[in-house]
Amino acid sequence: MGVRITLRSVAEAAGVSTAAVSYAFNRPDRLSSEMRSRILAVARELGYSGPDAAARSLRTGRANAIGVIFTTGLTYAFSDPYVLALLGGLAETLAHSRTSLVLIPFAPVVAGLSDAEVRESLDAVHRAVIDGAVADGLTDDHPAVRALSDRSLPLVRSSDTAAGRCVMIDDRQAGREIGRHLADLGHHEVAVVVSSPSEPGCAVTPADEATLYPYSRHRLAGIREALPAGARVRVVSGGNNADATGRLAATALLAAPDRPTAIAADSDVLAAAVVEVATVQGLRVGHDVSVTGFDDVPLAASTGLTTVRQPIHEKGRLMARMLLDPDNTPNRVTLPTELVVRSSTGPVPNR
Amino acid sequence: MGVRITLRSVAEAAGVSTAAVSYAFNRPDRLSSEMRSRILAVARELGYSGPDAAARSLRTGRANAIGVIFTTGLTYAFSDPYVLALLGGLAETLAHSRTSLVLIPFAPVVAGLSDAEVRESLDAVHRAVIDGAVADGLTDDHPAVRALSDRSLPLVRSSDTAAGRCVMIDDRQAGREIGRHLADLGHHEVAVVVSSPSEPGCAVTPADEATLYPYSRHRLAGIREALPAGARVRVVSGGNNADATGRLAATALLAAPDRPTAIAADSDVLAAAVVEVATVQGLRVGHDVSVTGFDDVPLAASTGLTTVRQPIHEKGRLMARMLLDPDNTPNRVTLPTELVVRSSTGPVPNR
DNA sequence: CCCTCTGTGTTAATCGTTTAACATCGTGCA
DNA sequence: TGCACGATGTTAAACGATTAACACAGAGGG
Known part of the structure; x- marks a missing residue:
């Protein structure tokens, strides 16, 4: 027995x-x-x-699996429509080649990680039996990215990177489109809500900005570029991109005596939370305050959110193909984005 | 190099x-x-x-990963709130023990599988480097379940099973509660919408019933038991549990000359689709037609759906714990369910 | 009749680790 | 002085498979 x-x-x-x-x-x-x-x-x-699967993997050098790093906590990830769309895209391609998807948890960054936490998380990364991995939204110097490239595993990223493969969007350009749209409507008091480990609602200092997700930084830069010279841009933390933290940020923002006339959020989830809070406070979104999102997930359409559409599903499919078949796929791809104007933005109110 | x-x-x-x-x-x-x-x-x-991860796995016999079998197509799975809640629960427990989650795709059953498809899918199951697996909603004789138990991997299931571990709910009892609720409201023309591989909207014959998911069968039996003797129960396919197929089923059902006064769906997603179609057709849900769901996912609350709540997240946590720490967890657990009455059900209309 | 070729099966090296068992060497204690 | 012991390294045997390279036999061709 x-x-x-x-x-x-x-x-x-x-x-x-x-x-x-x-x-x-x-x-x-x-x-x-x-x-x-x-x-x-x-x-x-x-x-x-x-x-035996492990023996076979050792001998053949193939695992028939690719990994995805999650730095936000898997439980949260499963509620983020962006993540789900990406996973859906990955899965679609993988299903055709009997390849599994390995979800690798990495300790979420909340106010800095203890060394022990990082070590434990890295252990999971090291132990994962995979042929390649996708790291979406992580900086070059994230420990997980380092670990993965140390293992010299094929890695595909979503941000521009010196070497290695990536499929990205032009976040800066997208930011400019949002900025221009708001500028055209006459806004010069705009708040940008970014996902960040710091307390939801609190201001993000220029020093902090360097620690943001790359995509946040680029979008922010784009928005600033497109706004007129006199415009004031304040940046606040939207927490981990969830509905709850978004509401916190919105509450702080709308309570301010000099409340912004436009709020540009890093994601549709965040933007929808802002819309919700604004509505509850009796503000007419698109009139009293304008709100923009990012991604154009299904939620955005039903909320009437002005947002930037990016082909998330396609991104996932492409990432998977790059890992499965590196020889017949490009190293770097930039996917198109498109500003989708809906009812959540409108001309700046005259007070 | x-x-x-x-x-x-x-x-x-x-x-x-x-x-x-x-x-x-x-x-x-x-x-x-x-x-x-x-x-x-x-x-x-x-x-x-x-x-090296593979070598280490071979030598130690541990993979630090557990698998989850998906027979619905991963892309679909990521849009199913039940699945997401379950994954969230699993992930929550796993995160504490640097264990990864391996999502294993199995060819979705659409009108029977070719042998080749089954073989390919089984290959993925065999190649997965995992310490255990969860198979939710699969019958004992599903090829994937067989393959997993052949590998003599710890397996946890969601349906009652002779041997092996499982965490389940009393589907029959839940069905009875739905049936009783409808009976109390005077309904005896009820349609049950089950997820099934057959064409959405078409009738499920008694012969087909044997091929349904076990949970569907049990709920159906419960509903039948609780309805009065004269009641008529027709069973129709809701397709793969998605919004689109649910709408198809609803359309077929509501177009029938002898349309049912109550529609009991296998999931909240399906029920919400029914509500949507009914509303579009000018029917007042809860008056002209009653609709019930199952699961009580967030969607149910916002739709005002009468449904049966089951602790999905807890289910996931428990399943993960059973796999990680078999010695300190029971072999079989039945989790409680609760009928949640909202506005989608009401007394049978007098015509 | 010899040679090559195809179809089947075997030999044996290798994949990259982990870990029980053993060796060695001060050290503290009686 | 003698001895048991903890601390620190090493030896070497697995873990369970894959796959070149080789061997052999019968078929077919010239």
Whole structure:
């Protein structure tokens, strides 16, 4: 009962070499069909269910799995429509090549990580049996990214990176489009809500800005570029991009005596939270205050959110293809974005 | 460049045994700190990033990962709130023990699977490097379940099963509660919408019923039991549980000349689709037609859906714990459910 | 009749680690 | 002085498979 059945035990029981057994499972054409079925019969009889996955991975060097790093906490991730769309895209491509998706949790960054936490998380990254990985939205110097490239695993990223593969969008350009749109409407008091580990609602100092997600930085830069010279841009933390933290940020922002006339959020989820809070406070979104989102997930359409559409699903599909078939895919791709104007933005109110 | 750095190369470069290098990475206390840091220095210098994952898995017999089987297509799965809640629960527990989640795609059953598809899917199951797996909603004789138990991997299921671990709900009892609720309201023309591979909207024959998901069967049985003797229950396919297929089923159902007065759906997603279609057709849900869902996902509250709440997140947490720590967890758990009455159900209209 | 070729099966090296068991060497204690 | 012991390294045997390279036999061709 306790003894494990291996390729060898089957071979001995059948009176053949281990090679034969291996071929019986992997290369039917290498064996006479008579021999093959005899071996399979013996295997079944012994309760052998095929070659061990780990051993096979070691020997062949292939894992038939690709990893995805999550730095936000998996539980949160499953509620983020952006993440879900990306995973959906990845999965779509992977399903066609019997490849699994390995979700690797990395300690979420909340006010800095203890060394121990980082070490534990890295351990998960090191132990993952995968052929490649996607790291979406992580900086070059994130420990997980480092660990992955140290393992010299194929890695695909979503931000521009010196070496290595990536599929990205032009965040800066997208930011400029948002900025121009708001500028055209006459806004010069705008708040940008970014996802950040710091307390939701609190201001993000220029020093902090360097620590933001790259995409946040680029979008922010774009917005600033497109706004007229006199415009004032304040940056506040939207927490971890969730509905709850978005509401906190919105509440802080709308309570300010000099409340902004426009609020540009880093994601649709955040923007929808802002809309919700504003509405509850009796503000007419698109009149009294304008709100923009990012991504154009389904939520955006139903909320009437002005946002920037990015082809998330396509991004996922492409990332997966790059990992599965590196020779027939480009190293770097920039996907198009598009400003989608809906009812959540309007001309600046005259007070 | 092409040559791979291994534990051995590091050992040779450092002039120590491979055991020492292994200890340097795994058991700091086994080495003098001086030796350890020397080894780590050499490793860094050589660009060695730690023991190989596959080799380590083979040797230790642990993968630090658990699998989840998806028979619905991963892309769909990421849009199903039930699945997401379950994954969230699993992830929550796993995050504490640096364990990854492996999402294993299995060919979705659409009008029967070809042998080749099954074989390919099984291959993914066999190749997954995992310590255990959860199979939610699959029958005992599903090929994936068989493959997993053949591998003699710890397996946790969501339906009652002779041997093996499971965390379930009393689907039959839940069905009875729905049935009783509808009966109390005077309904005897009820349609049950189940997720099924067959064409959305078409009738499910008694013969087909045997092929339904176990949970569907049990809920159906419960509903039938609780309805009065004269009641008529028709069963229709809701497709794969998605919004779109739910709408199709609803359209077919509401167009029928003898349209049911109550529609009990297998999931909130399906029920919400029914509500949507009914509303569009000018029917007042809760008056002209009653609709019930299942699960009580967030969507249900915002739709005003009468439904049965089940603790999905808790289910996930429990399943993960059962896999991680079998010795300190029960083999079988039944979680409580609760009928949540909202506005989507009401007394049968008098025509 | 010899030679090549195809179809089947075997031999044996290798993938990169982990870890029980053993060796060695001060050290503290009786 | 003698001895048990903790601390620190090493030896070497697995873990369970894959796959070149080789061997052999019968078929077919010249």
